[in-house]
Amino acid sequence: MIDLYFQTRLITRVSRSFLALLLIAGVAFTGIPFSGTAQPSPPPPFRPMQLPGLDNVYSVAGRFLSGSVPHTDEGFAALARLGVKTIISVDGATPDAAAAEKFGMRYVHLPFGYDGIPGTNAVQLVKAAQALPGPVYIHCHHGMHRGPAAVAVMCEGVAGWDAALADRWMRLAGTATNYTGLYRAAADFKMPSAAQLAAVSTNFPSHTPINSLAAIMVKVDEHWTSLKAARKTGFKALVNPPGTLPADAALQLQELLHEAHRTGAGAARGARFETALIQADQAATELHHALDQLGHTPGAGQESTAREAFDSTSKSCASCHRDFRD
Ligand code: HEC
Numbered sequence: 469m470i471d472l473y474f475q476t477r478l479i480t481r482v483s484r485s486f487l488a489l490l491l492i493a494g495v496a497f498t499g500i501p502f503s504g505t506a507q508p509s510p511p512p513p514f515r516p517m518q519l520p521g522l523d524n525v526y527s528v529a530g531r532f533l534s535g536s537v538p539h540t541d542e543g544f545a546a547l548a549r550l551g552v553k554t555i556i557s558v559d560g561a562t563p564d565a566a567a568a569e570k571f572g573m574r575y576v577h578l579p580f581g582y583d584g585i586p587g588t589n590a591v592q593l594v595k596a597a598q599a600l601p602g603p604v605y606i607h608c609h610h611g612m613h614r615g616p617a618a619v620a621v622m623c624e625g626v627a628g629w630d631a632a633l634a635d636r637w638m639r640l641a642g643t644a645t646n647y648t649g650l651y652r653a654a655a656d657f658k659m660p661s662a663a664q665l666a667a668v669s670t671n672f673p674s675h676t677p678i679n680s681l682a683a684i685m686v687k688v689d690e691h692w693t694s695l696k697a698a699r700k701t702g703f704k705a706l707v708n709p710p711g712t713l714p715a716d717a718a719l720q721l722q723e724l725l726h727e728a729h730r731t732g733a734g735a736a737r738g739a740r741f742e743t744a745l746i747q748a749d750q751a752a753t754e755l756h757h758a759l760d761q762l763g764h765t766p767g768a769g770q771e772s773t774a775r776e777a778f779d780s781t782s783k784s785c786a787s788c789h790r791d792f793r794d
Contacts, residue, residue: 513627514637519546524611526641529627531602534619534641536611537561544571553601556593558618559608560731565674576600576672581687582613582723584649585621591660593618594625595668609730616641617650624657631655646716649709681733684724691721692785695755695778703759703774715759721781722752734792741792748784755781 514528521543525535533552537559538544544564547555548571556576557563568575576596580589597604606622608615619641620634629637634654643650694707698714707717728734729745755777762770 512633512636512640513623513629514640519543519550521546522611524642528619528637529623529629531604531627532597532619532622533603533605534611534615535605535607536615537607537609538564538567541567541570544568544573547605548572550603552603552605554596554604556596556600556604556606556618557608558589558593558606558614560678560727561609562675562731568674574600575674577674577676578618578672579676579678580614580618581720581727582647582650583687583720585617585653590621590653590657591664592668592672593622594660595665595670596672597622597626598665599670600672612642613644613647613650616643617647617653620654621657624654625659631657646713646719648712648716649720678727678731678733681728684728684733688721688724688785691717691724695721699775699778702771703762713759713763715756715763718752718756718759722749722756725749725752737792741788744784744788744791748781748788751777751781751784 513530514526514534517525517527517533519525519535521539521541523536523539525533528534533547533550536543537557538547538555544567552573554574554576555563555568556578558578558580560579560581563575563577565575578589578592578596580586585593606615606619608618616638620629620638623629623637624631624634631654634657635651638651638654639645645651690708694712694717695714698705698707698717703714705714706712707714725745726749729742729749734741734745755774758770758774758777762774
């Protein structure tokens with residue numbers, strides 16, 4: 469199995485002291501005893517890497533890489549130099565399958581949202597981890613939230629990780645704990661049955677069109693309904709899915725609007741529509757921040773800021789519907 473880290477050592481300059489530390493860790497790991505002291509615990513199976521054209525890259529479990537969407541050919545070239553054979557995107561945007569192909573790699577597109585990993589996607593990810601040639605690069609947009617969650621599930625499926633190690637990995641990768649559904653996907657992971665895995669074809673798509681605007685709006689409305697209920701209690705009550713903080717519901721709402729714009733879900737409706745989406749995204753961002761503040765430092769001032777942000781988000785829904793839907 470290719471040790472990606474040592475391959476990149478040729479490309480990236482790592483400071484000597486860091487290498488020395490790794491060597492010591494390596495000696496400790498291979499079991500050569502330190503004079504009478506307890507064995508240090510083995511190093512975690514993930515480590516950061518610096519690669520051109522890619523952000524937040526980690527080598528994980530010897531066979532996987534986690535990171536951002538490749539920026540231009542530079543990112544694809546860096547992956548190809550490492551011997552990467554398969555790229556899996558869990559982001560909503562259409563993968564640049566032609567660029568991957570140009571560098572001799574295959575793109576697989578298994579997108580999901582910020583609210584968690586649906587069961588069917590988890591089975592597909594495990595099957596992909598089992599069946600597709602590695603090294604495998606897994607990415608979302610920035611390489612911090614959805615991608616690391618997918619990597620966690622894959623490592624639980626094929627690398628013997630338990631939920632505690634998956635959690636440690638996601639925290640290191642920078643997955644914000646507000647994305648409770650992503651953490652839950654790793655925490656509640658159950659190995660798919662042989663029959664479930666056998667039912668998944670390895671003929672994975674290189675582009676899976678994401679939901680229509682109407683489907684996105686249905687999800688937007690679920691979070692909005694939660695927030696309307698929370699508003700009646702001064703944003704104190706937890707909302708749906710059970711146990712969700714109002715601030716986290718606002719974050720999910722914001723991510724849906726943001727992704728709708730980024731992936732061009734409403735692009736056919738024209739530039740004014742895109743502007744309306746951006747404005748709604750901004751209003752929801754402010755609502756998220758206001759609710760986060762209110763959660764940390766409750767008070768009348770914070771509550772009225774949150775109410776204002778709620779009202780301007782509400783206006784952004786209504787004005788877009790007036791112009792483009794009703
Ligand atoms: C930038 C424009 C825009 C914004 C902002 C927007 N919507 Fe929509 N919404 C639409 C359009 C367009 C449709 C119709 C989609 C279709 O049927 O293809 C729609 C449909 C809906 C639907 C009907 C879904 C169904 O069952 O077909 C609901 C509910 C909804 N939006 C809720 C909301 C809420 C709540 C917000 C604010 C938090 C919001 N929308 C913000 C444009 C917008």
